[in-house]
Every structure is written in C-alpha cells, then in structure tokens.
Amino acid sequence: MSEPRTPGQVLREARQKDSLTKRTRVLSVVDQLLADNEPVTFTGVARAANVSHWLVYADGVREHIEAARRRQGRTAANDARTSARTPPGWKVEKQLLREDNRRLREDVERLKAAVRRNLGQQLDQFGAADLGARVDELTTDNRRLQDELAKAQARIEQLASQLKEAEDDLAAARTSIRRLIRTENITSTTP
Template sequence: MSQPRTPAQVLRDARQKDSRDKRGRVLSTVDRLLADNEPITFTGVARAANVSHWLVYAAGMREHIDAARRRQTRATTNDTRAATIAPAGWKVEQQLLQQDNRRLREEVDRLKTAIRRNLGQQLDQLGAADLSTRVNELTALNQRLQSDLERAQALITDLTGQLNEAHDDLAAARTSIRQLIRVENTASATP
C-alpha cells in the first residue's frame, strides 16, 4: 500500500507537471515558428506559448531558442523573404550589383568569343610573313583585355564588399533594435 501524499508533495508534483507542460509548449512553439519561417524572438515565443519571459530565458529553453534563431538566420540569408525585409535601397543596390555582374560576365564571354573568331579569320587571311607581327598585336590586345577584365573583377569585389558591409550594418541595426525592445519590455514589466 502506498502512503497518502502530503499537501506539499501534491503541490510539488503539480508544479513539476505545470513546468513540464510550459516547457513543452515553448519547444513546440519554437519548432512551429521555425517550420513556418516566422521570426523567432524570445518575446514572440513567450507570447505564442503563453508563458512568462523568465521561462524562455531559463536554462535549456534559451539554448534551444538561440539554436533555432541561428538555424533561421542561416536559412534566410539567401531566402527571398530576407530580401523583402531589407530596406528598398539595399534591394535596389543588390539588384544593380547583380545586373552589373551579369553584364560584365556576358561582356567577357562576348569578348573572348570575338577574339577567337577574329583571330581565326585573320590567321587564315595572313601570310606567314605577317603572322609574327599579327601575333604580337593580338598578344598586346589580349593583355589589354586581361587588364580590363582584372579591373572589372576588382570592381565586382569592391561592390560585393560594400554590399556585405551594408548587410552587416543592417544586422547590427536589427540587434540594437532588439536590445532596445528588450530593455523597453523589461522596463514596462517592472512596476
């Protein structure tokens, strides 16, 4: 026969069950937000799971939420949803950079094709005596085109760096806003 439980044991068991239920709601809410590709924030998880802010920052919960946020950040870097969140100016700048890159690649391909075609035609037309002179001219032209290509690639690298800096600035601004919201939430929660 089991002994009757004391009121303290009943209360402790009820609190443990309530704690397990709340933690389970937090974990399922985080998984649902991740699956729905919704932004995962501590405040958002606490509201969606209907639990206290303290619980989402508690050991075990915080690590799970941070891991989900990191997965979501990695997943959205190339996602079109992340592009819709970015300011319009940055989207335009990114599109312009992509168009410039595409245009430069097409121009390089076109120039290579033209050089090959012209070289073949001219070699057919020239005699053996003119070949060495023509090869020197084509070598100089090739070097000039190579330097043009290197300048274009340097420009692409520079513009990509500027775009990365803009993305870093955006991430820093978002982090600052989150911290301000967190401070504001903490201030409004304290009487």
C-alpha cells in the same frame, strides 16, 4: 604480350576520356553555381562548362543538375521567408549587383568572341612573314583583355564586399534597436 590497338580502339578510348573530362567539368560548374548561389539551368551549365546542350541532358548529368535545381528551390523558399524581413532597398541593390555581374560576364564573352573573329580574319589576310609580328600584337591584346577582365572581376568582388558590409551594418543596427526597445520596455514596466 598484348595485341596492338586498332585505330577504332584508340578513337573509342579518346572519346571516353574526353567524355569523362567534360562530365567532370559539368559537375564542377554545377557545384560552383550552387556555391555562388547562382541559378542552375541546363543552358547556363552548358555555356559555363563549354559543352553541348546534349551533354547536360545525358543520363548521369541531368540527374545531378535536377538535384541541384531542387536544392536551390528549397533554398529559394527559405530565402523568400527570410527576405520578407529585409528592406526593399536591399532587394533592389542585390538585383542591381546581379544585373551588373551578368552584364560584365556578357561583356567578357562578347570581347572574347570579337577577338576570336578578328584573329581569324586577320590570320587569313597576313602572310607567313607578318605572322610573327601579328602574334606579338595579339599577345599584347590578350594581356590587355586579361587586365580588363581582372578589373571587371575586382569590381564585382568590390561590389559584393560592399553589399556584405552593408548587410552586416544592417544586422548590427537591428540588434541595437532590439536591445534599445527591450531596455525601454524593462525601464517603463518597473515602478
């Protein structure tokens, strides 16, 4: 038979499990940032994964983030060569979309923080009898905020779709122009 676990062992196992969960969350955030072509930074990863800055610099996690940053650096160098051929208007449009996305994310975080602060203040003010009604109000507010978040995310997706469609149109126009020029060259060189 096994001996009963001591409180220290139970606490150690709980901390190990929590650490593994947080590290897994950090690694998935890094992979998601790479997939979304978002910049991978230590602060950004810590914020997105909702972990401490200490954890993203810990052994085993730091190396993964640094490797992702190096990959992005190589991709950025390749993109710089490619983007030299794209019109400046597209660069501006892309930057504006990124700024909109960043602003929307900040708005969502600001709204979440405001809800948390207000909830804490209001819970301090209410008695036990008022809490049931207050929970209903907060649930309604939560649904409303989730709807706003969904609308903001839908707007982001809509803008990204419009950008993709415009890029596709631009690529098609370039291909058509190349064919037209090639045809003109062939007809002008034949006697």
